[in-house]
Amino acid sequence: MIANASKIQHASKLPETYGPSRQLVAIYLPDLPVQYLRLAEGWAEDMPIALYETVKGSHILKYMSVAARSAGLMPSMRLTDARALLPSTRFRQFDLIKIRGWLQAIGRWAWRYSPVVGVDTDSLTVWIDMTGTEHFYDDSHDMLSHIAQAFHKADLRAYIALAPTYGAAFALAHFKATAGTPVVCGSERRAILEAVSDLPVEALRIAPSIVSGLMKTGLRTIGNLIGISRSALHVRFGAEIVLRRDQMLAEADEVLTPLTWQAPIMITRSFYEPLAGLAPMQEMVRQLVSDMADLLTQKQWLTRQLEIGWQRVDGTIGRRWFRLSRPRRDRLLLHRLTEKLAEEIDAEFGIEYAWISAQKLSEGLPETLQLDGREQASESVQQLIDHLGARLGNDKIRCLVPYADWQPEASMQVIAADKAQDTYNWHMPEPEALSAPRPVRLLSPAQEVSAVALLPDHPPAQIRLRKQVWQIAYASGPERIGPRWWDVDAGKYLSRDYYRLETDTGARLWVYREGLPERGDPMRWFLHGYFA
Amino acid sequence: MLQTVQKQQRFANLKEQLWTEAESHLTGRLDLDMAVLQTATSGGLALGRVHLVSGGPQDGAATGFATAILRKLLHQNPDQALIWCLPAMPRTGIPFADGLAALGLDPARIIFVCESHPLRAIAASEEALAADGVAAVMCEYGPLAEKSDLWLKAARRLQLAAESGRTTGIMLGPSAPAAGFETAWHISPSQKPSATGSQPILTQKERQQDWQPCWQAELKHCRGGRPAKVTLYWDVHTARFRAASSQTITPHYQNYVYQKHEYQASRPKALLSHLKQTG
Incomplete structure (x- = not known):
């Protein structure tokens, strides 16, 4: 009873229209990650593509192409399941920074419509604040179809909606619009209510846990939420849902962060x-x-x-x-x-x-100097890198980045120091841990040697590299390193058996035999590194 | 006015104090852990100087020894960087990150300058030696040492740069004239004591001991010291050199290290057929 009374009181305060209303366009681009990846990699249009992200150590699918989706791949599916379901799919790690970059590029393109433009990376949405630019176009439909056509030309599915609030525009773009036909919502409160009332509650931009809570109580559409008082909603589902509802209906302000760009000086x-x-x-x-x-x-x-x-x-x-x-x-x-x-x-x-x-x-604000009047150690190293880079070329200053691959030559990547995002953590051997021995110098590519071994699957007794002959005193191994089975052309590589050899002079070599003797592969020996 | 001048003077004095405090350890010497090396180098490896470490072209002993020294230097200045100048495609192989990590040196701390032109590489090392914030500089000189006039000049210039920047430098490569360097080392691999024991199972400890690198280090030249020759181990976990004679546990090679003639016997399949034959 009390809740009802407060609702009526509140509603009576609200005017039917609010002064000069805002005009926000939301453009939802569900295909953007896969489409851009496809273009970047030059894959065919009907190639199934899926992007996965790592959640608590497991790979979960996030975005996928239409072809992959029609074959049964779904978001939040495990990568292993997806791989089993459709092995021909190209899988790539989801790269938030890259996707944000692509969205921002589209945002910069959208500056032609309005100076206030922003992106929402999580939901693949670009928004344009059209308030005050209406007079450039005959009507809003004209402008929206112009935008829709541009995306159609770029072969990118775009769901476009225009509404007086971002919340409403977002909801309509994600849940009501169809590709290529924009949705327009009037600026009156009643018009917004009409447009959004049959949309599901996910359209409110709330956490999935709240959505499932709402589902349990039978509140499935936004229309169901309209009649409930703020306090009741707040007590049951927290402040977020109240705020989102108010923002959608223009009862609360929403501060959006537009893209900024600093022109070169x-x-x-x-x-x-x-x-x-x-x-x-x-x-x-x-x-x-x-x-x-x-x-x-x-x-x-x-x-x-x-x-x-x-x-x-x-x-x-x-x-x-x-x-x-x-x-x-x-x-x-x-x-x-x-x-x-x-x-x-x-x-x-x-x-x-x-x-x-x-x-x-x-x-950049002015920096605080050290008390002893000198710079931080890292600062002066950065200066040194810049200086050497300017002298020798930036690509010659490099650092090592770990890469998860058991092939020795692929286990580290050498990248330019100015491209390195951050410091990388190498797995340092712990005092009590047993780790496979690795040489301090790696020959790249491995040198083919001729070896004399007692039996095909024995370690060599003598190896020769050009004029150098080593007599082997001890051998340890083998450590078998197989080719990457997930590689498309894995068949080109053979399994390797790595041996650590100690010569009669004490030099320690890392050699491997390519090919499995029990399988009758042609066997070749290679010298791959020198131990310390 | 007078007050300002006094204040500036006082600040200058304070800064001076801070500097000398911070750098007192930089002009010192690096402890080499072994009595014989400490006496031969009269108290340890001089810091802020350039040292020559040479070795054979087809083993990793010299690289291993230099890596060990780098790790010790980095330990003294934990927040600084290491610079490693090397040709883009060295004939002796590229430094392998997992191998460096196995010797206890964090590969993320190293900045590689890949310059194939030897003179430009030396110039880059000189810059790095003179710069602040660098714990040590390693430079692979390759065939440069064959040109004696260039080599002498390079040695002198690097030594001056190291002194001005108070950074320790290590020159790594084939045998080269030692003139101009603080110390000159020749590192060759050393054979382990022969495996005499035949215990079936190795303890973890013994297995680790076996992977410890063993080198014969020859100190050919040392300014203010005398030559020495010693066989030493690098203990990865304590980051110390140890004399080979102080090795208490004899490494065993059974079970995972097969001696030539023992190899066959230790394989279960071969063992089975051996048993069949004998009865």
Whole structure:
């Protein structure tokens, strides 16, 4: 009774329409991850593709292509089950950062419709705040069909909805719209209610546990929730559902974070007379870099890439980029990075115009210095990496990243140090753990040796690599390392039996025999590494 | 005004104090754990200098020894990085991360500079030696040492850079002239004591002991020290060198290490047929 009374009181307070209403477009792109992956990998259109994520150590499917779905693959299915069901499927690990990048690219494209655009990576949704841009189009349908057509051209299924709140637009895009035909919802409260009342409660963007709770109590659609008072909902299901319901019906504000983009900043300098010769070039570069460092400090920005360009009197242009391993603005570092540039500039008849531009900007507040006036150790190492990278080429500064593969040559990846996202943890052997011995130096590729063994499945008694002959005193093993059975072309590789050999001089070698003698494979011996 | 000057002076003094405190251990020496090496190097491996570690082209002993030294150096400066300059495709093989980890050196701490041009590699090492925040620099010089004039110049330049940056450098490669370096080592693999015991099952401890690398280290040249030759083990778990003679447990090779003539007998199938034949 009390709940009922409060509802009536509350409803009487609400006006039927709310001032100038907002216009939000939600675009739901269910195929985006698989479609982009397909394009990136160049797979055929009807190829079954599935993306999985790791949840508590097990691989669970997250997104899949239409072909995979029609073959019976479902979200939250185990990877092993899916593999058994449809072995021809291409499986890939779900990469949140990549998918966010793709969505953001679509968001940037959507800037043509409105300056306020955002993405919601978890639900593969791009939203556009169209408030105040209606006058650019004859009517909202016209604009929406324009968007729909663009996605149709890109061969991407898009579910589009326009509503006065993001909650409603989201719900309609995900649960009511059909691909290619946008849904429009009027701005009155009644119109929103009508549009969403028959949608399931999942459309409220609430946690799955709350959804299952609602299902148990028989509240299946949003319409069922409308008549229930806030306090009753709050007591039973928590604050989230109340807030989401209010946001959908425009009774509570929703703060959305739009995409932002920092345009590169540029400083240009034109010269009264064309410059030529080493000293003027050096002065030119020095001044440009100093000005840029000042500007960055003043605006509190950090840069990850500098571009210095110059225009000669005949109109030809030269430019050079400097990459930084992390966002920086130190004057000293920028000067060190660019100190060799002046020698590389070919001025020909002179340079009349030069510019410097700082790209990939991010905000950075002034840093606190150490009490002893020096930088952190990691900071100076980063500077060293930048410096060596600028001198030798960024791809020559590398670090090792572990990779889960039992093939020795694939168990580590060598990647450029500036691409390494974070520090990686290597499994360090524990004092009491037994781990298979691994050599300190690995020959890549393995060298074929000729071996003398007592029997085909014995360790060798003598091996020879070109002119070098080793007499073997001890051998241990074998450790069998098989090919990756999940590889499509696994048949090309043979099983390997690894032996650790100690020669009569004490040198310790890691050799393997390719092929299984019991299977009658052709056997070859390879030297693969040297132990410490 | 006067106050400001005094304050600045006081700050400068404080900074100076902090610096000397922080760097007092950098100018010291690295403990080599063994009495014979400690006396030969007059107190340990000098820090902030460049050391030459040479070895044969077809074994990993020199790399192993250098890795052990790197691990000790990293232990002294745990928050710093290691720089390892090497050719893009070294003939002696690439450093293998699991193997480095097996010697106790965390591969994630190493930054590799893969430069095939020997002079550019030396220049990069020089930069790294002079920089702050680097625990040690390893450089594989390959065939550069064959050109004596270049080699002498490189040795001198690296030594100066190491002194200015207070970073320890290790040059790794084939046998090379030792002039200009603080110490010069030649590391060759050493054969283990022969397997005499024939116990059927090895304890975990014994099995680990067997994987301990064993090297013959020859200290050919040491500034302010004298040459020495010693056979040593690298104990992975305590990160210490140990003399080979102090090895208490004789390693056994039975069960997983087959001696040539024993191999057949230890295989169950062969054993079975042997039994059949004998009755």
